[in-house]
Amino acid sequence: MRNLKLLLSLCVICLFFVSCANKKSLTRVSQYPNMYKEKPVSIVIMPPINKTNFVEVKEYFYASMYKVLAEKGYYVFSPYLAMDLFKSESAYDSELFIKGSLKPFRNIIGADLALFTIINKWEKQTLLNKITVNIEYIIRSTRTGEILFNRKGELTISAKSSSGASILDMAVNILTTALTDKIIVARKCNNIVLQDLPEGKYGLNYEKDQNVSVGNKEINLKLN
Amino acid sequence: MKKLKLIIVICLISMGCISCMSSKSLYTWHNYEDASYVYTKKQTDKTLDKLIKEYKYIISHQKGIRKAVPPGIYAEYAYLLIKMNNKKEGIVMLKKEVELYPESKMFVGRIIKQLEK
Numbered sequence: 001m002r003n004l005k006l007l008l009s010l011c012v013i014c015l016f017f018v019s020c021a022n023k024k025s026l027t028r029v030s031q032y033p034n035m036y037k038e039k040p041v042s043i044v045i046m047p048p049i050n051k052t053n054f055v056e057v058k059e060y061f062y063a064s065m066y067k068v069l070a071e072k073g074y075y076v077f078s079p080y081l082a083m084d085l086f087k088s089e090s091a092y093d094s095e096l097f098i099k100g101s102l103k104p105f106r107n108i109i110g111a112d113l114a115l116f117t118i119i120n121k122w123e124k125q126t127l128l129n130k131i132t133v134n135i136e137y138i139i140r141s142t143r144t145g146e147i148l149f150n151r152k153g154e155l156t157i158s159a160k161s162s163s164g165a166s167i168l169d170m171a172v173n174i175l176t177t178a179l180t181d182k183i184i185v186a187r188k189c190n191n192i193v194l195q196d197l198p199e200g201k202y203g204l205n206y207e208k209d210q211n212v213s214v215g216n217k218e219i220n221l222k223l224n
Numbered sequence: 225m226k227k228l229k230l231i232i233v234i235c236l237i238s239m240g241c242i243s244c245m246s247s248k249s250l251y252t253w254h255n256y257e258d259a260s261y262v263y264t265k266k267q268t269d270k271t272l273d274k275l276i277k278e279y280k281y282i283i284s285h286q287k288g289i290r291k292a293v294p295p296g297i298y299a300e301y302a303y304l305l306i307k308m309n310n311k312k313e314g315i316v317m318l319k320k321e322v323e324l325y326p327e328s329k330m331f332v333g334r335i336i337k338q339l340e341k
Contacts, residue, residue: 042327063260070294071250075327078296080303081335110330183261202250202290 028198029210035148035198036210038141040112042075043200044082044105046094048117057122061135061186065115068190073203077109085109098138106142113148115139121154124182131185132156137193153193153219157185193219251288254281276304295325299332306339315339 029036045065050058063079070076085108086092097105098116105111121134132154139149196214199205205212259278263271279301283293302317318336322329 059264060261063264064257066296067253067257067294070296073250075295075325077328077331078300078303080300081296081331084303085331108331108334110327187257202295204250204289 026214027211028196028214031196031214032149032198034141034144034146036207038112038143038148039201039207040074040141040148041201042077042111043069043113043115043139044077044109044111045069045079046097046114046116047083047086047092048119049094049098050119052119052122054122057119060183061117061119061122064183064187065117065190065194068187068194069115069197072194072197073200073206074113075201077111082109102140102142102145111142113139114142122182122186128158130156130158131182133182133186133189135186135189135193139197149197151193151196151217151219153189154221155185155189155192155219156222157188158222158224188223192221249288250290251292251294252282252286253294254278254285256282272304272308276301279304293320293324295328296321298324299328311339 045062048058048061062083066076066079089108091097091104094116097114102114105114116138118136118138119133120136121132123130123132125131134152134154136152137150138147140147199209203209256278259271259275263275265271279297282297283301286293288294298317298321302314302321305311305317306314315336318332318339322332322336
């Protein structure tokens with residue numbers, strides 16, 4: 001009976017925490033008010049700005065934002081088609097557009113928003129069993145040019161090191177890290193950072209998510 | 225005693241519901257992300273074939289909340305079909321994209337016009 005009461009109390013406490021976990025002062029509407037004013041429907045993903053030494057990252061990372069934005073309820077222009085257009089129209093370097101006019105993307109593609117990303121870190125430290133990505137996400141309106149959403153995330157995923165630290169454990173950890181592709185960590189980073197983006201037209205909570213709480217503008221997460 | 229058990233069960237179910245409330249996807253993506261990534265990394269007949277299979281699966285097996293093909297998928301499938309010289313089916317897919325997502329008309333409509341010239 002005592003055990004049952006204890007279990008019941010625990011359940012009630014857990015329920016309280018689950019329901020209150022998101023009640024912070026910052027909300028989607030307070031952080032990103034113009035997303036609600038402009039009511040954007042479509043988004044084009046711009047080629048990432050790569051500040052790392054890995055040239056191929058730009059291509060690899062590009063399409064990874066497609067799914068998360070579509071799941072947020074936006075019309076997302078196909079990354080393959082958009083990239084093809086960017087390459088043929090000499091618009092492959094987003095550095096040229098990140099602060100400039102976005103009218104061409106509105107007039108040629110019909111996009112309401114343009115997502116720019118800056119990849120600052122894309123590292124795999126095999127011996128330390130660590131993968132780190134650091135990416136900044138900037139969403140600008142193609143109509144006004146204004147920044148409507150801006151967040152930065154640094155995500156480190158480490159393979160759990162075992163307490164025994166035997167040579168076999170270490171070898172397993174190193175192998176696990178080596179086999180984990182950086183794109184998986186980048187996808188997680190996309191999901192975490194873009195989670196705060198207000199929902200688009202096709203989202204279930206479109207225009208109903210103004211009071212959902214949001215996290216900090218800069219996120220630094222370490223996961224095991 | 226019975227009441228207490230019932231309360232506990234209700235609590236557990238509620239917790240489950242709260243944590244799962246927003247976890248369902250709008251669309252079914254199957255293995256699209258991996259197939260697309262592998263194709264981007266290495267463009268071979270094998271990786272292309274896997275990606276094409278993904279598009280076909282996504283188009284015919286939508287179990288997400290919207291029960292609709294995700295935005296961009298018809299257009300992307302069309303893009304690869306056209307690259308494989310299957311222009312006719314490619315145009316059909318592009319038209320489906322515009323029909324399902326009128327927001328794509330400016331961009332995709334222009335591609336259709338060019339292809340139909």
